[in-house]
Amino acid sequence: MARRPPLPMSPLPRVRFGGRFAETAPVALHRHAGSELVLVTEGSCRISVAGVEALDGVVGTMFILPADVEHDQINDVFCRTSYVVFDAVPLAFSDRARCVALASDDPALGWYEDVCRLSLAPGLASEAVLAGLLLAVLERLKAIEDHAASARVLPRAIVEAARWLEANLVEAVRVDHIARAVGLSPSHLTALFRAHLGCPPLKYQQRLRLALARKLLRNSYLSVAEVAAACGYVDANYFIRVFRSNLGTTPSKWRAR
Helix, strand or coil, X not given: CCCCCCCCCCCCCEEEEEEEEEECCCEEEECCCCEEEEEEEEEEEEECECCCCCEEECCCEEEEEXXXXXXXXXXXXXXXEEEEEEECCCCCCCCXXXXXECCCCCHHHHHHHHHHHHHCCCCCXXXXXXXXXXXXXXXXXXXXXXXXXHHHHCCHHHHHHHHHHHHCCCCCCCHHHHHHHHCCCHHHHHHHHHHHHXXXXXXXXXXXXXXXXXXXXXXXXXXXXXXXXXCCCCCHHHHHHHHHHHHCCCHHHHHHC
């Protein structure tokens, strides 16, 4: 059997240094040779970047600040942040000044704090480990921004219906259930899904289920039947047929690749 070529990997950024900040006093204008990420972990602040409108941040806000551009930080009373200065890879990640909001349970928060912690302890982690962790953070930030951009161009009803399906992923639903949840007729909702997502609502739910299945199949401790149940399929044999029909192979063979 011919070996599959390796998947292309994003170029790795290089971590210059990281640290933590906890103050009430403002941070004077300064600049770094590398791009900077600043995460607000307590309080709130405003960062003014030369040539850009001031950016406001609260807990969970990730500031993205460009290299070699002056910026300051005005704290609203007490503010705690963590920061990482790094060399971004051109075309792989834009360091245009902006903010990204991270939910309290977002995995990127843990990865980012690991980068900060390890960069403060020389010798504890190699440059490759730090670069890999930071790459995961940057890819997650890009994914959040891409998702937000997609949501802005989709009709509101499609976004609400997609979120409803994600929240009810393992439930046996009908199109009229989804339509009722977003205040549309089943025919209108189906037409919107076909026009904007290329498939009817229940096919979209199936895609979400199969995406979850592929993720769960990476866990070798879960049987195919357990994966099927976790994805809303009571009948494991039916799950296998759906999986093979859409992906061209069985769950077991996909797992073994």
